[in-house]
Amino acid sequence: xxxxxxxxxxxxxxxxxxxxxxxxxxxxxxxxxxxxxxxxxxxxxxxxxxxxxxxxxxxxxxxxxxxxxxxxxxxxxxxxxxxxxxxxxxxxxxxxxxxxxxxxxxxxxxxxxxxxxxxxxxxxxxxxxxxxxxxxxxxxxxxxxxxxxxxxxxxxxxxxxxxxxxxxxxxxxxxxxxxxxxxxxxxxxxxxxxxxxxxxxxxxxxxxxxxxxxxxxxxxxxxxxxxxxxxxxxxxxxxxxxxxxxxxxxxxxxxxxxxxxxxxxxxxxxxxxxxxxxxxxxxxxxxxxxxxxxxxxxxxxxxxxxxxxxxxxxxxxxxxxxxxxxxxxxxxxxxxxxxxxxxxxxxxxxxxxxxxxxxxxxxxxxxxxxxxx
Ligand SMILES: Nc1nc2c(ncn2[C@@H]2O[C@H](COP(=O)(O)OP(=O)(O)OP(=O)(O)O)[C@@H](O)[C@H]2O)c(=O)[nH]1
Ligand SMILES: [Mg+2]
Numbered sequence: 001x002x003x004x005x006x007x008x009x010x011x012x013x014x015x016x017x018x019x020x021x022x023x024x025x026x027x028x029x030x031x032x033x034x035x036x037x038x039x040x041x042x043x044x045x046x047x048x049x050x051x052x053x054x055x056x057x058x059x060x061x062x063x064x065x066x067x068x069x070x071x072x073x074x075x076x077x078x079x080x081x082x083x084x085x086x087x088x089x090x091x092x093x094x095x096x097x098x099x100x101x102x103x104x105x106x107x108x109x110x111x112x113x114x115x116x117x118x119x120x121x122x123x124x125x126x127x128x129x130x131x132x133x134x135x136x137x138x139x140x141x142x143x144x145x146x147x148x149x150x151x152x153x154x155x156x157x158x159x160x161x162x163x164x165x166x167x168x169x170x171x172x173x174x175x176x177x178x179x180x181x182x183x184x185x186x187x188x189x190x191x192x193x194x195x196x197x198x199x200x201x202x203x204x205x206x207x208x209x210x211x212x213x214x215x216x217x218x219x220x221x222x223x224x225x226x227x228x229x230x231x232x233x234x235x236x237x238x239x240x241x242x243x244x245x246x247x248x249x250x251x252x253x254x255x256x257x258x259x260x261x262x263x264x265x266x267x268x269x270x271x272x273x274x275x276x277x278x279x280x281x282x283x284x285x286x287x288x289x290x291x292x293x294x295x296x297x298x299x300x301x302x303x304x305x306x307x308x309x310x311x312x313x314x315x316x317x318x319x320x321x322x323x324x325x326x327x328x329x330x331x332x333x334x335x336x337x338x339x340x341x342x343x344x345x346x347x348x349x350x351x352x353x354x355x356x357x358x359x360x361x362x363x364x365x366x367x368x369x370x371x372x373x
Contacts, residue, residue: 055103055127055128055129055130055227056094056103056104056105056106056127056128056129057103057104057105057106057128057129057130057131057132057223057224057227058105058106058108058124058125058128058130058131058132059071059105059106059107059108059132059134060108060114060131060132060133060134060151061110061133061134061135061136061144061148061167061169062110062135062136062143062144062147063088063109063110063111064088064110064136065110065134065135065136065144065169066083066134066136066167066169066170066211067089067107067108067110067134068083068086068089068093068107069083069086069211070132070134070167070169070209070211070216070220071093071095071097071105071107072086073211073216074216074217074220074257074258074259075095075097075105075257077256080211080212083211088109088110088111089107089108089109089110089111090109090111091109092106092107092108092109092124093106093107094106095107097257101224101227101228101261103129103227106124108124114151115150115151115154121158125155125158125159125162126159128159128162129162129163129226129227130162130163130164130165130223130226130227131155131162131163131164131165132165132167132223133148133151133164133165133166133167134167134169135148135166135167135168135169135186136169136170137168137169137170137171137173137174137179137182137183137186137208138170138173138174141182141186141189142189145186145189145190145193146193148164148166148190149190149193149194149197152164152194152199152202152204153194153197153199156199156202162203163203163204163205163226164202164203164204164205165204165205165206165207165219165222165223165226166186166187166190166204166205166206166207167207167208167209167216167219168182168183168186168187168206168207168208168209169209169210170210171183171208171209171210171215172210172212172213173210179208183206183208186206187206190204190206191204205222205223207219207222207223214270214273214274214277215270217257217258217259217273217277218268218270218273220259221259221260221261221263222268224259224261225261225262228261228262230369230370231262233369234252234261234262234366234369235262235263235264235265237362237365237366237369238250238251238252238262238263238264238265239264239265240362241264241339241341241358241359241362242264242266242341244358245341245343245351245354245355245358245359246343246345246348246351247264247329247341247342247343248266248269248272248341248342248343248344249263249264249266249269249272249276249341249342250263250264250339250340250341250342251263251273251276251339251340251341252333252337252338252339252366253276253277253280253337253338253340254336254337255280255284255336255337255338256284256336258277258280258281260273260276261337272342275322275326275328275342276328276330276340276341276342279318279320279328279330279340280330280338280340283318283330317329317330317331317332317356318330319349319352321349325344325346326342326343326344327342327343327344327345327348327349328340328341328342329341329342329343329348329355329359331359331363333363333366333367334367334370339359339362339363339366
């Protein structure tokens with residue numbers, strides 16, 4: 001089934017709303033994969049929208065639980081083993097990460113008492129979109145659990161909209177059998193303690209994580225998606241693309257952090273994530289060698305512009321087939337985002353023209369939604 005008819009109806013709505021709300025020219029944005037020189041993350045695109053709110057995300061937990069390591073590995077490309085040399089954090093580290101979204105991550109030192117009156121709690125906890133609480137699962141986790149539940153009880157009263165993500169961290173250091181038991185035990189203990197405190201359905205999610213594998217990126221992707229107000233729109237679009245082009249799994253990735261800001265609504269699939277993230281890495285490695293200067297265009301997508309038809313595709317696209325029969329298809333969406341999908345269809349390549357067309361429609365619609373903010 002061709003996607004074009006489905007997307008056209010959404011497109012007309014989006015076109016109308018987009019033109020009402022913004023006049024920014026998306027096509028003027030610099031491409032992360034196609035530009036040369038300068039800051040590859042620079043873009044003329046408005047930051048992805050939270051309206052007037054610029055929420056922050058807090059990284060909290062006991063000292064040496066792994067907060068700074070997570071932040072450095074996910075957002076600053078630090079190699080996991082280099083985190084062995086990180087020093088203890090002594091003051092709150094505020095970082096603007098992922099320029100395509102307007103929010104900050106605050107890395108809080110584990111050595112401070114988060115509930116102490118010496119902490120200016122209003123400046124720390126107001127406008128918090130979410131708290132990631134890191135628990136070192138290879139250590140004795142009873143104290144971290146009780147510190148976490150005390151914080152949830154105290155903060156829920158003052159800031160009831162905060163959502164909590166517990167990273168049951170350093171799972172690489174636990175043997176596989178013991179890992180499942182540990183994860184279950186931590187979850188059970190936290191929900192029992194919160195229940196005893198009168199919180200029956202606390203807004204807490206759990207993620208087993210390690211900086212030594214992809215779990216930390218998958219977990220952070222889910223956490224950040226909780227901050228994206230347009231997530232249901234993206235998911236609907238991605239579901240439609242996945243069904244139309246027979247992708248097994250599709251994502252919108254932020255290329256420099258390997259965090260995906262949306263995927264179709266099928267259950268998470270770590271092997272597809274790994275495949276896509278490795279493919280993006282390979283493309284990013286080649287970027288320095290094979291990028292090219294692009295002509296500026298005023299159209300929403302360079303490929304729409306007839307003036308440039310004779311020089312071929314202006315957005316980066318790439319496709320690779322693995323020995324296991326998976327095809328990975330990538331298309332650059334804007335300065336920070338790529339569409340990427342995995343298909344197991346044996347005839348996927350024969351249908352590439354149809355896939356290209358559908359992804360183009362998807363890209364046009366998505367950019368208008370992004371532009372609307
Ligand atoms: N095995 C393993 N070690 C990790 C992991 N994440 C972090 N570490 C190690 O944990 C130690 C402490 O990490 P930090 O990131 O400094 O901990 P922190 O929570 O920021 O500590 P404070 O700044 O004191 O609050 C370092 O030696 C890291 O290498 C992980 O996923 N697995
Ligand atoms: Mg630290």
